[in-house]
Amino acid sequence: MKLSTKMISVFLSGCILAGTTPLYAQMRNNKGLKKGANLAINITNKKKDPPRTYVNLGLISNYPCLTGLGINAISSITHYHSKGFQVAGITNVTGLNAAGFQLSSIANVTGKNTQGVTIAGLMNVTGNSMSGIALSTLGNVTGLDESGVSISGLITVAGRNSSGLHVAGLANVTRRTQRGVVIGGLMNVAGESMNGVQLTSLLNVAGTKNNGVQLAALGNIAVENHGLQLGIANYGDQNRSLQAGIANVASQTSKGLQLGILNISQDSTAHQIGCININPQTHVQMIISGGNLNKVNVAVRFKNRHTYTEWGAGAFYLDLDRKLSASAFYRGGVYCSLLPRLELSADAGFYHIETLDNKNEGLPARLYALQPRVNLEYRLGRKIGIFASGGYSWTRQYGHNQIFDHKATFEAGIVLF
Structure with missing residues (x-):
């Protein structure tokens, strides 16, 4: 996940911001970004350490911190922190933390944490955690935790945990624990536990436990199902709650209920209601x-x-x-x-x-x-x-x-x- 975030950040900055050094390594430490071209008018308080820019208007901006308003026709690079209203025609890049409102036609990239509203024509990338609202046509990528509302035309990715509401045209992917509601056009994946609601047209996956509700037009997969699986086909190594669909399969323990046309369980004590019920004693x-x-x-x-x-x-x-x-x-x-x-x-x-x-x-x-x-x-x-x-x-x-x-x-x- 960290490697993916690094590649995306470096690619966007390298393609768009000529003359700027590679971003990701700089953004993830406390030294911020290096100085670069600055074609803008700034109102800056240089007595602060680092200096604070309150108003920034121009073509390409490269300065330490933004506390206020920043509008640039091409790009805006803030070495350390960005707080306030930041708008760029192509991309916004913040070395450490960004809070407030960010708008760009291509991408918003933040080295550590993002709080507030970020809207990008293609992608929003946050190195650590994102909380607030992120909108993009391509994807929202967070290195660690993602919380709040995240809406993407294709994919949302959380490197550790996600919570809140996440909507993606293609897929929502959470490396560890997913809480809240995720709606994916084709797929939702939680690498470990799923404690909320997964809704999709194709497939929902919980890598360890499903403690919530999995709703899919095609199928649901969970190593341990402790919640509800509702789809055409449902699979769990262990089913300890409810599987409801045309075909339900529990390959090991099945202490819950299987409700469907075809129910298959390797547990002879399984509770099955359906047209065809198969277990070791069948x-x-x-x-x-x-x-x-x-x-x-x-x-x-x-x-x-x-x-x-x-x-x-x-x-x-x-x-x-x-x-x-x-x-x-x-x-x-x-x-x-x-x-x-x-x-x-x-x-x-x-x-x-x-x-x-x-x-x-x-x-x-x-x-x-x-x-x-x-x-x-x-x-x-x-x-x-x-x-x-x-x-x-x-x-x-x-x-x-x-x-x-x-x-x-x-x-x-x-x-x-």
């Missing part, structure tokens, strides 16, 4: 079955300690005088053991039905069915079992309240694995 089985409505079905069942979910597809008979239709279905249920090999279960299923050629005979192209069932399953061996089910089915057309068909349903099949 038993994945294949089911082949048929019945009076569901003629031929193939499904995969994810069986946990007391619950199970099932995804499948097959052929669906609307009536004896109809042709076969295709269906895809999902079931969720609970079970208990009656005997060592005999289980009783109950579930409810949703079927999506494509009527195929039946639509040419006046039937709707798509239907759906709701089916509650009660099941008995007997294990013949470790890898095979048989079951029989009985329930009821209500079939309806999408967007209509009328029942298209309803009848009792019976099904039997085998369970593999």
Whole structure:
């Protein structure tokens, strides 16, 4: 981070301020910057040590300290401190600390600390800490801590910690701890802990802990999640709070809650609510079955300690005088053991039905069915079992309240694995 700040500072000053010695090494010590060209009118108190300039107007200015007003058409270099109102057509450079208001079309560069409002056409660079408001079209870079409001067209970077509100069109990057709210167009990264809110369209990352809220359209990553992860995909080595999304993954400990379509955890004590829940105790089985409505079905069942979910597809008979239709279905249920090999279960299923050629005979192209069932399953061996089910089915057309068909349903099949 320090190397990046040095390169940016030297590049800007070297390109813009001809005849000025390299800035960064001078700015980070107490000797300030060396003298250079000064094409300006100054009102200065030379009795002070270092001398204080109260009014500065010109093209290029190079003087010890500003306490008041400084306006220059090209650049303004202050060796030590700048306090007040500093405006330059291209760049403002302060050797040590800057406080007040800085405005330039290219860059504002401060060796140590910046306090107040800094507005740059391209970039604001602070060697140590920045507190206040920083606005730029390219980036805001702080060597250590950044606090307050920082808004950048592309990127904001804090070499140590950041707090407050930070908005970047591309990314917000904090080396250690991020507090407050950060909004990034594509990405937000906290190298260690995140104790606030991360909001982005692509990815949020907390290198050590997420103690706040990560909101991303795509995904969130945290080594330890102690807060909320909300996105399409959420990942944490340890999930001790809440993951909510389409896919949630905890590769180690999961003492919290996973809420989504697919939940994966390496912790057998994980709390999971979703369509597919996988943990070390999950038993994945294949089911082949048929019945009076569901003629031929193939499904995969994810069986946990007391619950199970099932995804499948097959052929669906609307009536004896109809042709076969295709269906895809999902079931969720609970079970208990009656005997060592005999289980009783109950579930409810949703079927999506494509009527195929039946639509040419006046039937709707798509239907759906709701089916509650009660099941008995007997294990013949470790890898095979048989079951029989009985329930009821209500079939309806999408967007209509009328029942298209309803009848009792019976099904039997085998369970593999």
